[in-house]
Amino acid sequence: MVVPILMALWVSVSDWTGNGSPLSSRVHFVGADNYAALLTDPGLTQQNFATSVRNNAYFVLFVVPLQTALALLLAMMLNQRRLKGKQFFRTAFYFPTVTSSVAISVVFLFLFSSTGTVNAALGLFGVNGPSWFADPRGIFQLLLHGLGVTNPPQALAANSFMGLSWWDWLSGPSVAMCSIIVLVVWTSTGGFMLMFYAALQNLPPSVDEAALIDGAGPWQRFWRVTLPQLRPTLFLVLTLGLIGTWQVFDQVYVLSRGEPAKTTLTPAYLSYSTSFIGKEWGQGSAIAFLLFVVIVLFTLGQRWLLREKGE
Amino acid sequence: MRHTLSRTAGAVTATGLLLTLSACGGGFADSTTPATQQSGPATLKLMIASSGGAELKAMQDAAAKWSAASGGSQAEVIAANDLPQQLSQGFAAGSPPDVFAVDATKFEGYADEMLPYGDSVSYKDDLYPTLRTTFTKNGKLYCVPKDFSTLALGINTDAWAAAGLTDNDVPKNWDQLKAVAQKLTTDGRAGLVFNNTRDRVGAFLVQAGGWPLDADQKKATADTPQNLQALTYVRDLLSSGVAKYPKQLGAGDSGEAFGQGKAAMSIDGNWMVGGLAKDHPDLKYRVVPLPAGPAGPGTLSFTQCWGIAAKSKFQAQAKQLVDALMEPQQELAFAKTFGVMPSRQSVRTQYQQDFPQQTAFLSGAESAHGPVTLTKMDPVLTDFDAQIQQLPGADPKQILTQLQTNTTAALGQ
Numbered sequence: 082m083v084v085p086i087l088m089a090l091w092v093s094v095s096d097w098t099g100n101g102s103p104l105s106s107r108v109h110f111v112g113a114d115n116y117a118a119l120l121t122d123p124g125l126t127q128q129n130f131a132t133s134v135r136n137n138a139y140f141v142l143f144v145v146p147l148q149t150a151l152a153l154l155l156a157m158m159l160n161q162r163r164l165k166g167k168q169f170f171r172t173a174f175y176f177p178t179v180t181s182s183v184a185i186s187v188v189f190l191f192l193f194s195s196t197g198t199v200n201a202a203l204g205l206f207g208v209n210g211p212s213w214f215a216d217p218r219g220i221f222q223l224l225l226h227g228l229g230v231t232n233p234p235q236a237l238a239a240n241s242f243m244g245l246s247w248w249d250w251l252s253g254p255s256v257a258m259c260s261i262i263v264l265v266v267w268t269s270t271g272g273f274m275l276m277f278y279a280a281l282q283n284l285p286p287s288v289d290e291a292a293l294i295d296g297a298g299p300w301q302r303f304w305r306v307t308l309p310q311l312r313p314t315l316f317l318v319l320t321l322g323l324i325g326t327w328q329v330f331d332q333v334y335v336l337s338r339g340e341p342a343k344t345t346l347t348p349a350y351l352s353y354s355t356s357f358i359g360k361e362w363g364q365g366s367a368i369a370f371l372l373f374v375v376i377v378l379f380t381l382g383q384r385w386l387l388r389e390k391g392e
Numbered sequence: 393m394r395h396t397l398s399r400t401a402g403a404v405t406a407t408g409l410l411l412t413l414s415a416c417g418g419g420f421a422d423s424t425t426p427a428t429q430q431s432g433p434a435t436l437k438l439m440i441a442s443s444g445g446a447e448l449k450a451m452q453d454a455a456a457k458w459s460a461a462s463g464g465s466q467a468e469v470i471a472a473n474d475l476p477q478q479l480s481q482g483f484a485a486g487s488p489p490d491v492f493a494v495d496a497t498k499f500e501g502y503a504d505e506m507l508p509y510g511d512s513v514s515y516k517d518d519l520y521p522t523l524r525t526t527f528t529k530n531g532k533l534y535c536v537p538k539d540f541s542t543l544a545l546g547i548n549t550d551a552w553a554a555a556g557l558t559d560n561d562v563p564k565n566w567d568q569l570k571a572v573a574q575k576l577t578t579d580g581r582a583g584l585v586f587n588n589t590r591d592r593v594g595a596f597l598v599q600a601g602g603w604p605l606d607a608d609q610k611k612a613t614a615d616t617p618q619n620l621q622a623l624t625y626v627r628d629l630l631s632s633g634v635a636k637y638p639k640q641l642g643a644g645d646s647g648e649a650f651g652q653g654k655a656a657m658s659i660d661g662n663w664m665v666g667g668l669a670k671d672h673p674d675l676k677y678r679v680v681p682l683p684a685g686p687a688g689p690g691t692l693s694f695t696q697c698w699g700i701a702a703k704s705k706f707q708a709q710a711k712q713l714v715d716a717l718m719e720p721q722q723e724l725a726f727a728k729t730f731g732v733m734p735s736r737q738s739v740r741t742q743y744q745q746d747f748p749q750q751t752a753f754l755s756g757a758e759s760a761h762g763p764v765t766l767t768k769m770d771p772v773l774t775d776f777d778a779q780i781q782q783l784p785g786a787d788p789k790q791i792l793t794q795l796q797t798n799t800t801a802a803l804g805q
Contacts, residue, residue, distance in 0.1 A: 215639035
């Protein structure tokens with residue numbers, strides 16, 4: 082367990098190209114060069130890494146709240162005592178989670194084609210659907226365009242951070258990335274629903290009944306009675322969601338390979354293509370370690386946000 | 393508690409160090425030492441990137457045929473799901489397959505692990521010169537190209553006739569290409585379609601006399617008037633609406649758009665012939681060479697070579713296997729089975745007789761430019777593709793400036 086991590090750490094400070102052992106005499110120590118190329122040295126490597134972090138950050142920002150809220154909503158519905166067909170709905174909601182992510186991704190390729198089902202459905206409402214997986218426009222930019230802002234503001238376009246202009250940082254997820262967001266929310270919700278459902282099943286009904294007797298309405302009971310009791314499960318779901326979304330790879334690999342215009346590039350996929358295709362294994366390993374740091378920071382951050390007030 | 397923790401941490405660290413050191417022991421062997429060769433019957437591993445069952449079976453049959461004639465050797469054919477990944481694993485572990493297909497775009501990333509045997513084959517001069525160039529490094533032909541494809545122009549003959557065009561209108565240059573594409577464009581159909589990638593747009597660069605790198609692949613030559621002329625022309629085709637990218641037509645690639653009649657002309661590789669025969673057998677079309685640009689005719693080649701691992705213990709036997717796979721009639725059999733073009737010039741006449749529709753593709757062999765073979769250029773070219781995808785909105789001059797900067801950095805100039 083420890084040795085592979087140490088080997089990967091060594092690779093991230095070396096110039097290994099994937100030929101022979103990373104511990105052979107042909108491999109040299111390069112210090113922080115690989116990390117510098119990703120973080121501080123201006124150039125394509127930094128720009129690609131920044132692009133992948135931006136893409137994945139929007140992915141996390143959209144997927145985690147959506148899948149958490151949707152999972153909780155579905156679990157609450159399943160938990161209704163008088164709900165008929167409970168077994169069917171539980172299975173139906175969970176089914177996408179246990180289906181191969183590759184198989185579902187391929188189905189989504191057809192659904193979101195320019196002439197696919199989704200655009201046909203939008204056509205019924207008079208909406209001219211985009212070329213989903215080919216559309217690199219950020220949705221925030223599209224919103225601004227709809228409001229009449231057709232050119233990027235000078236302050237945003239002319240200044241950059243890590244090789245990416247602020248206009249690009251703030252573009253929002255691309256239309257193509259939104260398709261992947263829909264896919265992942267749909268496939269992940271079922272698993273988290275089961276976690277919430279199990280937690281709800283274990284709540285003592287007496288607490289809810291006491292609140293009912295005291296005159297609390299359904300909305301109040303949810304926010305003040307049910308949700309606080311679900312805090313540990315919520316923490317678990319958010320943590321797993323954060324870790325999983327920052328590591329998104331399968332769907333990108335099958336659906337888009339980082340295209341169009343690199344708007345679906347993620348750090349996990351960038352690590353893969355940098356290593357196996359570009360043969361810059363040092364940089365590929367460094368990306369993996371930086372991704373680890375990001376995940377730890379986000380987990381600590383949400384842990385702090387959700388800490389018990391009285392602790 | 394603190395004392396126990398520090399003791400545990402010490403134990404874990406010591407264990408980790410011991411394991412790491414034992415891993416070092418094997419690792420420090422000089423990996424450039426040639427593998428000790430074994431004579432006599434061999435068991436070879438042959439790894440390909442399978443494009444389907446037909447190719448795999450053809451390879452297995454060819455390997456079995458060689459086994460039967462070799463006096464006891466065996467060759468196991470492995471179809472890789474992800475060839476770059478599986479080759480990387482083999483090289484890193486020091487146990488690569490003996491013979492493997494090397495895509496031209498990956499060649500220089502693997503060259504250090506390959507036996508440079510190409511100059512010693514008896515049929516070297518029979519190989520197309522442009523393909524030899526692709527697999528030559530520092531003056532050595534490392535491996536023999538196993539087959540190849542080029543780009544040409546597919547024309548929907550029904551659409552052509554409906555637009556009042558005749559044989560005399562077949563475009564020979566850029567102006568004519570744009571003119572006929574304009575005539576062929578209707579509400580539901582684009583005049584021309586090609587994929588939004590350097591693997592198509594690059595042909596225009598060649599026709600203009602440009603290319604991102606110099607002939608030795610040591611210097612960036614992206615930001616030149618020739619390349620700018622080519623990209624500007626491509627932008628004009630797209631912005632005027634006579635050319636479209638496949639996804640704008642609701643198709644996965646140009647072959648699909650062409651086959652469905654959403655485009656009257658398509659720039660595609662010779663694999664389009666097999667694809668159209670299978671998916672759109674009723675389509676009436678012809679294929680002509682790509683129109684010439686300001687600098688003359690130009691197209692792109694796509695090819696793979698047979699690599700032999702420098703670490704293989706059966707290099708002599710591996711060469712014999714490669715020779716068998718490269719035998720002229722075997723190359724024609726491969727062409728028949730999975731649609732590639734033979735890399736040997738001596739079978740050209742017979743190939744054209746057997747596959748008349750491939751003549752336009754084969755005529756591109758002389759003017760075909762091979763792909764960039766440096767793996768470190770992969771992110772640069774991926775970025776170039778990202779820019780191409782944003783045409784016609786993106787500025788060609790800016791695209792080339794960025795490509796020049798990125799290429800210069802990647803080459804370490």
